[in-house]
Amino acid sequence: MRIVHPEWRAEQLSGNYPFGDQATLINASGRSVGPDTFLDAHLYVIGAGLLYLSKIEIESGEVTLHVGDATHASLATATFSAAAPPEMLLLQDEFERSAGVLIADSQKLAAIAAWSDGIHVFTYDETNFVVACCLPMPQIGVRAIKLADGSLFTNDVVLVGSNGIVLRTEDNDGAAHCGVLAETFPTIRVDIVGDPLFVRKLCDGLEFTAPRPVRKLRVHNRGQTYEVTPDDHGNVTILTGDALATRPALRLREQSDGLVFEVLGTTIE
Amino acid sequence: MPKPGFFNDNANRAYPFLEGTAGVDTPDQGPLTLQQLPNGWIVDCGFTISPLVGNGPTALVVQLARVRRQNGVIYFEFAVPAGGTIIFSRVVGETEYLTEYQDSSMLNESASAEEGRCGGLFTTGYLVTGSLENVDQYLAEGDSIELGESDGPTVDPTLVQLQANTMVFGFRVGNDDRTRYEAPAECDPVEWPNELEEGVLHMQPFCLAGPVRLKPGFNCQIKQNNVDNSLTISAVLGAGEGQPCQQIQLSDRDTPPAGSTNGLLEGGFLCNEVIRTINGRGGPRLTIMSVHGVTVTSVSAEHRLVIDVNLNDMVTCYKSPDDESQS
Numbered sequence: 001m002r003i004v005h006p007e008w009r010a011e012q013l014s015g016n017y018p019f020g021d022q023a024t025l026i027n028a029s030g031r032s033v034g035p036d037t038f039l040d041a042h043l044y045v046i047g048a049g050l051l052y053l054s055k056i057e058i059e060s061g062e063v064t065l066h067v068g069d070a071t072h073a074s075l076a077t078a079t080f081s082a083a084a085p086p087e088m089l090l091l092q093d094e095f096e097r098s099a100g101v102l103i104a105d106s107q108k109l110a111a112i113a114a115w116s117d118g119i120h121v122f123t124y125d126e127t128n129f130v131v132a133c134c135l136p137m138p139q140i141g142v143r144a145i146k147l148a149d150g151s152l153f154t155n156d157v158v159l160v161g162s163n164g165i166v167l168r169t170e171d172n173d174g175a176a177h178c179g180v181l182a183e184t185f186p187t188i189r190v191d192i193v194g195d196p197l198f199v200r201k202l203c204d205g206l207e208f209t210a211p212r213p214v215r216k217l218r219v220h221n222r223g224q225t226y227e228v229t230p231d232d233h234g235n236v237t238i239l240t241g242d243a244l245a246t247r248p249a250l251r252l253r254e255q256s257d258g259l260v261f262e263v264l265g266t267t268i269e
Numbered sequence: 270m271p272k273p274g275f276f277n278d279n280a281n282r283a284y285p286f287l288e289g290t291a292g293v294d295t296p297d298q299g300p301l302t303l304q305q306l307p308n309g310w311i312v313d314c315g316f317t318i319s320p321l322v323g324n325g326p327t328a329l330v331v332q333l334a335r336v337r338r339q340n341g342v343i344y345f346e347f348a349v350p351a352g353g354t355i356i357f358s359r360v361v362g363e364t365e366y367l368t369e370y371q372d373s374s375m376l377n378e379s380a381s382a383e384e385g386r387c388g389g390l391f392t393t394g395y396l397v398t399g400s401l402e403n404v405d406q407y408l409a410e411g412d413s414i415e416l417g418e419s420d421g422p423t424v425d426p427t428l429v430q431l432q433a434n435t436m437v438f439g440f441r442v443g444n445d446d447r448t449r450y451e452a453p454a455e456c457d458p459v460e461w462p463n464e465l466e467e468g469v470l471h472m473q474p475f476c477l478a479g480p481v482r483l484k485p486g487f488n489c490q491i492k493q494n495n496v497d498n499s500l501t502i503s504a505v506l507g508a509g510e511g512q513p514c515q516q517i518q519l520s521d522r523d524t525p526p527a528g529s530t531n532g533l534l535e536g537g538f539l540c541n542e543v544i545r546t547i548n549g550r551g552g553p554r555l556t557i558m559s560v561h562g563v564t565v566t567s568v569s570a571e572h573r574l575v576i577d578v579n580l581n582d583m584v585t586c587y588k589s590p591d592d593e594s595q596s
Contacts, residue, residue, distance in 0.1 A: 005281035007288045008425065042427035046435060088426060090326065098324050098431035135430065142437045154434040155320055156387040156476065162445035165504075166517045169442055169473060172482055186477040188442055191486035192504045193513050196535050197448040210453040211553075213543035234545030250563070250578055254548055258555050261576055263562025266584040 009039045009103070018102075018133045019053075027122045031056075031115060037108040041129055043067065043100035045075045045093060047139040053127035056112060056120045058082070063113045065102070067091060070124065078102060082113035095144065095152050163201075164194040276366050280309040280399045284425060286333070291422035298406040303333055303414055303421035307407070310336075311345070312366065313397035314424060319373075319390065320432040322350045329429045331394075333422040337413030343404060347424075348416075349373050349392040357396040361404060370395045387439030387476035439478035444471045444519040450526070450536035459536050463522040471520035485509030487517075 005011075016023055018041035026032040033053065043051050045067065054068035061082045066074040076099035078089035085106045091099040145153040161167035172185035195201060200208055217228040217236060230236050238259070240250040249263050278284075283291045292308040295301065311333070322328045327350060334348040338361070345357045353373035373392040408414065446469045452459050483500060485491045489509040492501040506512070516534050518524075526536040533539065545551055557574065559565040564577040 005278050007282050008279075008284035009288070011278075040425075040427045042430065044430055088326065088329075090324065090329075092324065095434065096324070097434045098328075101329065101426050101429075103427060133427075137435075143435060144437060152434070154437055156439060156441055157437050158441045158443065158472075160443050160445055160470070161519075166444055166486075166519060167442045168486070168517070169477060170484070172484070185480050185482050187482045187484045188440065188477065189484045189486045190489045190491070190502055191510075191513070191517055192488040193517055195448050196533070196537055197450060200451075201448040210451050212453050212456075213538065215538075215543050217544070230541055230544045232541045234540045234543055235549065236544050236547050238548055252548070254550055258550060258557055259548060260558045260560055261563040261565060261578075262560035263578065263580055263583055265562065265580075267561050267582050268584055 012039055016130075018129055020128045020130045022125070023128050024126045027120060027126055029120065031120045031122075033112065033122075033127060034108055036105055037112060038102055038104050040103035041100065041133040042135070043076075043091065043129060043133055044135040044137050045069075045091070045099045046097065046137040046143065048072075048075050048134075048137065050124070050131070051075075051129045051134050052124045053122055053129070055122060056115070058113065058115055058117050058120070060117070065089065065091075067099070067129075076100065080109075080113075082110070085109035085113055159188065161190070164192060164198065166191040166193055276312040276397060276399065279312040282308055283422075285311065285314045285428050286422040287425055290420050291333070300412075301407055301414065302417050303336065304417075306333065306336070306414075306422055307403065309399040310401060310404075311396065311422075312399040313368075314347075314395060315428045315430075316347070316349060316355070316392060316394040316424065317430045318350055318432060319353070319392045320435055320438075321390065322392070322431070322433060324431055324433045328431050328433070329426040331424040331429055332416065332420075333424075334416045335413055336408065338404070338408045338410055341410070343401060343408070345396060345398075347394065349394075351392075353392050355392060355394045357394075357398075359398050359401060361401065363398065363401060365400050366397055368395060368397045387441065387478055439476040440481060441476055442473050446471065447519060447523070447535050460527040461536075462524055462527060465522060469522075471523060473520070487511065487513040 012018070013036050015021070016025065016035055018038055019025060025035060033056075045051060049069035049071065051067055051069055053065065054073040055066045057064040057066065062079060063082050063085075064077050064079045067076045068074050076091040076093045078091045080086055080089060085104070086109075087104060087106050089102040089104060091101065093099045143154070145157050147153075159167055168189045168191065170187050170189055172187040200210075215229070219226050219228060228236055238252060240248055240252045240261075249265060251262055251264055253260050253262075283289070283293075286292075286306075290304060291306045291311075293304045295305045295307050316331050318328055318331075330350060332348050333345060334354070335344075335346040337344050337346070341361050343359045343361060345359070347355045347357075349355055355371050355373045357369050357371055359367065359369075371394060373394070446465070449461070449465070450459055483491055483502070485502075485508065487510050488504055488506055490503045490505040491509075492503070493499075494501070518534065523534055525532050525534055529536065531539050531542065547555055557565055557576070559576075562578065562580045562583040564575075564579055564581060566575045566577070567573065568575070
């Protein structure tokens with residue numbers, strides 16, 4: 001003889017599970033989620049308190065179940081098509097993180113999907129989940145890195161310095177904190193130093209042509225040759241005459257587009 | 270009469286497996302399939318899936334893939350999402366309702382073998398076994414029960430917890446390659462050591478975890494707002510460690526090109542190595558002109574400019590001795 005015990009889900013049909021024993025399952029408008037619509041639940045909403053089914057939103061054939069706590073009515077949601085109610089509903093929070101699973105009787109869920117369009121609100125006393133279904137998920141540590149544009153980064157976060165920003169790691173030598181020795185703190189150092197050849201990078205898409213800079217002037221004069229290199233600022237100075245000639249005829253003047261050599265005197269007409 | 274209790278109840282039904290996937294037509298003895306697994310062998314289990322696995326329904330699928338007996342030990346091998354395996358073990362004759370916690374094997378070996386992975390490589394689980402007194406009837410020493418064509422024992426999804434996108438394991442730090450000097454087409458190419466290819470990413474081979482701090486370096490300001498839990502990193506000239514006096518390497522591989530005389534990492538020129546201005550006038554085009562008495566010619570092929578002070582259009586006169594006597 002073999003002893004056969006009722007299967008887990010079948011055993012829950014006789015009670016309010018996964019809702020609390022005292023939950024009424026009926027809201028003020030008379031909408032009932034029924035004792036057997038939901039057969040099981042496992043909820044793990046990050047940062048939540050005591051959870052309950054806060055509202056059922058129906059719009060244009062789409063049904064959204066909201067799970068919340070006393071502070072936030074909508075901490076996690078699960079959506080399904082009224083035309084095809086599933087047996088398993090995956091809950092996600094606003095950041096699309098897993099928040100739990102609801103197991104339902106799809107036929108009874110279809111009856112809920114047939115409610116009128118709108119938001120059907122419930123209170124904690126009406127649809128609280130039994131705590132055995134709710135796993136506390138405190139918000140400790142860094143759960144994610146969020147940017148100003150809403151982008152969310154989790155798991156291994158890769159930080160890359162680019163366009164003149166350099167990231168380095170070093171041992172922290174700051175003050176101790178929270179009882180932890182300072183030297184145990186890994187540190188990311190952010191240096192903003194620029195990119196010397198940034199014009200090359202900016203113009204790369206325009207088929208940048210590498211310039212050939214003039215690096216020195218080689219002067220040939222009366223059989224002698226010498227090279228003139230720029231000073232610390234990259235400047236070369238050309239003078240006419242020397243200190244002995246106070247009023248040299250040969251003049252060199254600068255104008256907006258270059259240099260002009262001329263000799264002062266009367267020109268032939 | 271059966272003793273009351275959760276485990277005792279589960280010993281007489283498929284749970285913690287889905288109904289119809291375990292305990293189906295279990296024979297009294299002899300070889301069996303996993304689907305026929307005696308209900309009393311496993312009375313509870315639960316799994317927390319690695320955060321690296323996604324959020325979809327398939328992430329909730331955990332199956333008992335094999336039961337084997339070797340050297341007096343029964344091994345229960347569960348297949349978890351993303352290719353990992355959790356193996357629990359029981360000595361034959363072990364006490365009832367023993368609880369064991371285990372981690373899976375590394376998920377997806379090729380991906381998790383990536384250098385410097387910060388964490389999340391494993392799925393964890395627990396197993397509570399019931400009475401294994403009848404194991405001799407079904408599993409001889411050295412035998413195993415493998416997952417066949419039909420679905421094997423599938424763990425109830427309410428016993429599986431997903432963690433995708435719920436935490437930051439740590440940071441990996443690196444730098445995009447700098448913009449590097451390239452020689453003009455007609456010049457000898459620049460040679461870079463350390464296999465520095467265009468677009469290489471300079472990544473540090475380790476992960477930063479635990480209490481990580483951000484530090485403002487050169488020209489950097491970091492503001493922390495404890496109200497909205499935010500950090501703002503800004504470029505401010507002279508902030509942080511001030512302005513740098515030397516170039517900063519992106520990594521140990523970041524070195525000057527072969528033959529560099531100025532030690533610049535990007536292979537460019539220092540300010541005093543190129544003529545930027547002549548008499549304060551800069552380029553990119555500087556025009557040298559002549560007006561009176563000077564001729565400027567160029568020999569482009571030889572990169573030569575000739576400035577000839579030849580007084581070619583100037584009136585030049587001098588007094589001859591005859592002129593002086595007549596005056």
